[in-house]
Amino acid sequence: MMGHHFGVPRHKELQRRIILEMLDFLTTATRSGEVKMLPLKWANARQEGKEIERRLELKEV
Amino acid sequence: MENFKETDLKQLRPGLWATVNERYPGSMITKTDFVPLARLKKPLPESRIAFISTAGVQPKNSLPFDTVHPVGDYTFRRVPSRSKPEDLEIHQLKYPTVGAKRDLNVIFPIERLQELTEEKIIGELAPNFFSFIGYNMDALKLEQTLAEDLADAVEAEKPDGALLAPA
Structure with missing residues (x-):
């Protein structure tokens, strides 16, 4: 999603996973220009992010 | 090829x-x-990694990108890789920054990269990351000026690999 290429706010696990996929591709890409599509859905990421933020806000109260 | x-x-x-x-x-x-x-020449835990982004992220108090110039801004900024998100700001109008303003890592994952380095998954980070704005309407000028200047600056950091991310 534009402006959110590494996931959603405060979703560290997802942000980390996307970077690890990038790093893995440094060694597994077979040719220049190759594109790897990740099995991630924006709607799911957004929902997970909202849940994480809700929990964090509860924790801060 | x-x-x-x-x-x-x-x-x-x-x-x-x-x-x-x-x-x-x-x-x-x-x-x-x-x-x-180009393949990594050494294992990732021994490699120095650079990060380059079109997100328009820059250190606070550095010259802001010209986000309203009709053909774009062909300059880049160095972002020290040890920076904290609160040391940085975004000057870019061409993508939604609502998420990045709550957590910069969604577009410029500097904290995640720092953590991966602390965990020795990455050998080390290049001293500086780099950022520019993607709104540049003259593709030839982009290639012949910004891209060339940026490539020289990145090379000077002596990275073993670089991650490039659009915004």
Whole structure:
């Protein structure tokens, strides 16, 4: 999603996973220009992010 | 070029590109002269990694990108890789920054990269990351000025690999 290429706010696990996929591709890409599509859905990421933020806000109260 | 055929090119959003090119002729280009694939020469835990982004992220108090120039800003900023998100700000109008303003890592994952280095998954980070704004309407100028200048600056950091991220 534009402006959110590494996931959603405060979703560290997802942000980390996307970077690890990038790093893995440094060694597994077979040719220049190759594109790897990740099995991630924006709607799911957004929902997970909202849940994480809700929990964090509860924790801060 | 390694095993690459022009027929392999797949434009992921061809309709969008056609629309943008209709409005800003020549701004969205398709390149077929890809550089050969460059592989890491050493394992990732021994490698120095650079990060380059079009997110328009820059240290606070550095010269802001010109986000309203009609043909764009062809400069880049160095972002110390040890920076904290609160040391940085975004000057870019061409993508939604609502998420990045709550957590910069969604577009410029500096904290995640720092953590991966602390965990020794990455050997080390280049002293500086780099950022520029993606709104540059003269593709040839972009290639001949910004891209060349940026490549020299990145090379000077002596990275073993670089992650490039659009915004």
